[in-house]
Amino acid sequence: MTPPIAEVPLRKAxxxxxxxxTVLVSxxxxxxxxVMAAAWCCGLDYDPPKLTVVIAQGTKTRELVxxxxxxxxxxxxxxxxxxTDAMGTHSMIEDPGKLGRFGVKLFGMDGFDLPFVAGCSAWLACRLVPEPHNQEAYDLFIGEVVGAWADARVFNDGRWLFETADPxxxxxxxxxxxxYYAVGEGMSAKSAR
Amino acid sequence: MTPPIAEVPLRKAxxxxxxxxTVLVSxxxxxxxxVMAAAWCCGLDYDPPKLTVVIAQGTKTRELVxxxxxxxxxxxxxxxxxxTDAMGTHSMIEDPGKLGRFGVKLFGMDGFDLPFVAGCSAWLACRLVPEPHNQEAYDLFIGEVVGAWADARVFNDGRWLFETADPxxxxxxxxxxxxYYAVGEGMSAKSAR
Known part of the structure; x- marks a missing residue:
């Protein structure tokens, strides 16, 4: 089946x-x-939304980015x-057929010339914010999020639905x-606010 | 009780x-x-271990760092x-008594003139790696980890023990x-390697 993919407002991305x-970078x-796996991906700003991701030297994905x-x-x-684990342990440089061999299916989004990995729960299309010093000294890349989408079965109206969605x-x-650990129990601290 | 705090080798920090x-920055x-809460903290390098953390302008913690x-x-x-939520929503600048009011207890570690928050599961003492452009443009701070410790009841021998430790x-x-979500079920992808 094709899951219901819904656009996420950029301010909630x-x-x-x-x-x-842990994310996949494509x-x-x-x-x-x-496509490669990366555990070191992190929010950087809200509006416009930005994020950081560490992409090691010598990887094919870094060359493409x-x-x-x-x-x-x-x-x-x-x-x-x-x-996910295979995308983090197999390099396209040594294993050119890795996407097919590990069942990675790509799809497109209108208006973006980018490969999106099917079956994920959320996607953030990013424009590289060039920072050569960070890239060279730290393998650190900054992206501005220019499009965001989620599988509406597990993220809707700005909230993850891990409590009720398919595990x-x-x-x-x-x-x-x-x-790895999967995400677990939901909890609210609102009462303390 | 005082939990058994054990040093973590820097290469496993x-x-x-x-x-x-989500972390607390002190x-x-x-x-x-x-002490402030930060969701935007991320690994940056293994050896020597480095991390990034976003610390907004105008916070007391940033001034101290x-x-x-x-x-x-x-x-x-x-x-x-x-x-944790209170440390992310209350600023010391507006609420000077916030640590005491929300029950934050600090302790010391030999050799480090730093405040460590009692009751956490892990601690990473960091030396700021000055990068003025990142700090000013992105509120992005880089730290080199110079000491690491964990509560041995939940992290031991380089592994988290969330499966068996006190929830x-x-x-x-x-x-x-x-x-918030708590961390959940453990799973291994080793079979695919």
Whole structure:
């Protein structure tokens, strides 16, 4: 089935990654698409929304990001555990067929010449904010979010629905060496405000 | 009781925040201590370990970090939900008594002139890596981790023990407006490697 993908207002886009999930970074240049996993992706600003992501030197995805000036951050799901781990451990440079071999399916969004990974719970299309010193010294890339979408079964009206959605749609949070935690119980601190 | 706090080898310190928890940032300068919550804290490098944290302009904690060049990142627990939320919504500038009013207890670590928040599950003492452009343009601060410790009941031998530890020790992951998720089920992708 095709999940109901809904646009997320840009001012609420930070909520898609605010809880610290491991993400997939994808990019396209000169007809080549790639996808890699990244645990080091983080919100940076609300309006316009910006984020940071660490993309190691020598990766194919970094080359594509630097060439195109665009990338997608997407939030993979528990149902994509092995796909996500494989995208973090297999380099396209050594393993050119990695996307097909690990079942990565890409799709497009109108108005964006970017590869989006099917089956994720959320997608943030980003324009690279060039900061050569950060990129060279720290492998640190800044993106301005220029489009955001979510699977409406698990994120709707600005809120994650992990409490009630299919558990296979929970986000993944990598610790090290293939050990992950899924997102867990929801809780509110509103009473203290 | 006093929990068993154990030193974490610096090369494994990134694991304390790799799963994307909301953190508390604390700092000390000229006899003043403060603590604030931050959802935007992220790993940046392994060895030596570095991290990024976004600290808004106009906060007391930022002033203390800029004056002292040091800060602590600590991982608060589900048992500290209301304390954590209060540290993110109350500014010391408007509410000078906020630490005492919300039950924040500080303690010291030998060799570090820094305030550590009691009851957290992990602590990373950081030396500011000055990057004035990042700090001014993006509120983005880089720290090199120079000391790391964890509550051995929930992090031991380089691994989180959320599966078996007291649920009150789970990490918190803020979405927006006082809505949090606790860390959830553990899962391994090792079979795919």
């Amino acid at each position: 930070y909520r898609l990654i605010n809880h610290g999930p 990019a396209r240049a000169a007809g080549v698409d790639n 630097e060439r195109s000036g665009m990338f997608v951050i997407q939030v993979p799901t528990v149902g994509q555990l092995h796909l 296979a749609l929970r986000s993944l949070h990598h610790v090290a060496g293939g050990q | 990134y694991r304390l925040i790799n799963h994307g928890p 700092a000390r300068a000229a006899g003043v201590d403060n 800029e004056r002292s060049g040091m800060f602590v990142i600590q991982v608060p627990t589900v048992g500290q939900l209301h304390l 009150a020790l789970r990490s918190l992951h803020h979405v927006a407006g006082g809505q």
